[in-house]
Structures are given as C-alpha cells and as structure tokens.
Amino acid sequence: MKISQWKYPILVSTLCASLYAIPYMLDNPTSEPEYEGTGNEETSCPISIRVDGITRPVPLEEYVARVVMGEMPVSFPKEALKAQAVAARTFALRTTNFGEKSIKPTVEDQVFSAEKDVPKVVLQAVNETNGKVLTYADELITAMFFSTSNGKTESAAAFSGYEIPYLQVRDSKEDEESPKFSAKKTFTLDEWNALFGIPWNEAQIKAIDLVRNSSGRVETMKANQQEWNGRKIRELLGLPSTDFQISLKDETIVVTTKGYGHGVGMSQYGARGLALKGKSYEDIVSYYYPHTTLQNFQGVAPACLKDSLPDNTSK
Structure with a gap:
C-alpha cells in the first residue's frame, strides 16, 4: 500500500489530552506500565512500536491487542472490538510514523494495557483484522475515537478548526445505552x-x-x-x-x-450498538470514518501476534 505524506493535520496529542484526559483520569487512575514483554522478543516483526515507559519494543499486532484491552470493554461484541483494532492500528502507525517515533501509553495517545492475560476474544479481533488500516487519499487517517457521544459525533472543523472529510458529524443514537451518556x-x-x-x-x-x-x-x-x-x-x-x-x-x-469524550471520530458505545444490530466492523468504521478506504497494510506479520502470545492468553 502506497502511503503519501500527510495532507491533513494530526488533531490528537496536546489538543486531545487537554479535552478528555481530565474526566478519564478521575475514573481511571493510571501508573507507569509494568509490561515486561512476552518472552519471545526474538520474533522477527516488520514493525514494532516503542511505548514510552516500556523498555522493549512491542510487535505491532500485540500492541494493537493491548490497546484494544485498554481502550474498550472486552465484553463488547467482537465486531466492535475489531473496529477498535482497526482504529488503534491506524492511529499507531500514523502517530509513530510506522514505528519510527514512540507513543504514549495513556489517553494522550492510546491506553496500553500491561495486564499479563490477553482475552481470547481480543486476540481473535486483532487476528481477524490483521494488517487492516483506514486511509483517505492514500494516506493513513487520524483515527480518533472516544467513549460516548451526545447522540451525534463532533466534526473536526468544530473541534479544531480543520475541515477533514472523514471526521464529520454523524448520528449515533446507540450511545444512549451507555452508562456514561x-x-x-x-x-x-x-x-x-x-x-x-x-x-x-x-x-x-x-x-x-x-x-x-x-x-x-x-x-x-x-x-x-x-x-x-x-x-x-x-x-x-x-x-x-x-x-x-x-x-x-x-x-x-x-x-x-x-456524552463522554471529545466526540470526534468513532464512538465506542456507538460501535457497540451497531455491532449488536448485526453490523460488521467494516460497516462500523465506514460509518464513523466516511469517505475512507479499508486497506491491507503489508508491513504486518501474523506471527507477530500469534507467536508472541503463546501462553498468556485467557479464554
């Protein structure tokens, strides 16, 4: 997949952190991650992610699994977890410039779970979307996401002043079922x-x-x-x-x-609601990121997830 230089600005980092970290931190006190690796760091992976505060680089697909754990309740339908995996993978590759830069393990970038056990459904969600990313005009998108909308998502233009075709106002009535609505x-x-x-x-x-x-x-x-x-x-x-x-x-x-969060991009509770209605992860990401294309990123090896987590996965 050919990836061009960024035409659209990255909206996250300092903007996002100041807007939604405060309420998140109140409910989710954080400490430095204690992730110690998987015991198989010699696995040859095309791309690994350097996470601030963690000594060893994390293979991309394992990183995605641990972000899905950290960002979305694992009790959500698998199609919602798969949509989260696609968003997390896309966000990580763009934010780190394909692994060249490090990424924060908190809401400033993406919450990285250092828990030892990775639920089976999370691994399935990541495996079944292996290498899938979202692009617009042959460039990785800024795949913003948040917990719960007020019934509509927010546009990038209203959030930051930048008009971005794939970050527009979308109805998200399913969010009314969220405990954080x-x-x-x-x-x-x-x-x-x-x-x-x-x-x-x-x-x-x-x-x-x-x-x-x-x-x-x-x-x-x-x-x-x-x-x-x-x-x-x-x-x-x-x-x-x-x-x-x-x-x-x-x-x-x-x-x-x-609502709960900045409101831009994919609503996680909205994704849950769509999945419960029978929508696929492709439907979900297409809805919340309109005008984007779901593509295969070739720099991902399935073994970087499957082989790196052989013994520490829960049922």
Missing part, C-alpha cells in the same frame, strides 16, 4: 467563583447563554459580560463532555452533561 455535577456559588476567578451572583448564573454548534455541543458560553469557549468550560469544570446545561436550584449550580 448522562452525568451531573454540582457547585456552590463559592466553588464556582473560585474556579472562574471572578465574582458571580445568582442572577448572572440564570442569565448564562450557551451557543451550540450543529452537533449540540457548546461552542461558546456568554455570561457576566464575558465569553468562554465551550472546551475551556469543559476543562475548567472537569466535565465529561462539551454538551452541557447549567441551572440554579436551591442556591446550587447544577451542570448536566450528555
């Missing part, structure tokens, strides 16, 4: 004032004006003679999403949210 946080007026660093009163809270984009997420918050970007409010308040409502009840500020 809705949430609520409360603040006292004193807590609110401390976070913003300026004084507010109840009348100003009630007068807040939320300007939304086409996906229903807050683009701008206007209040107290000032304006804030919706993503800035999400970061400031530690919200799981930029789709939020603000109300005042019994002198308490109530912020309700829909």
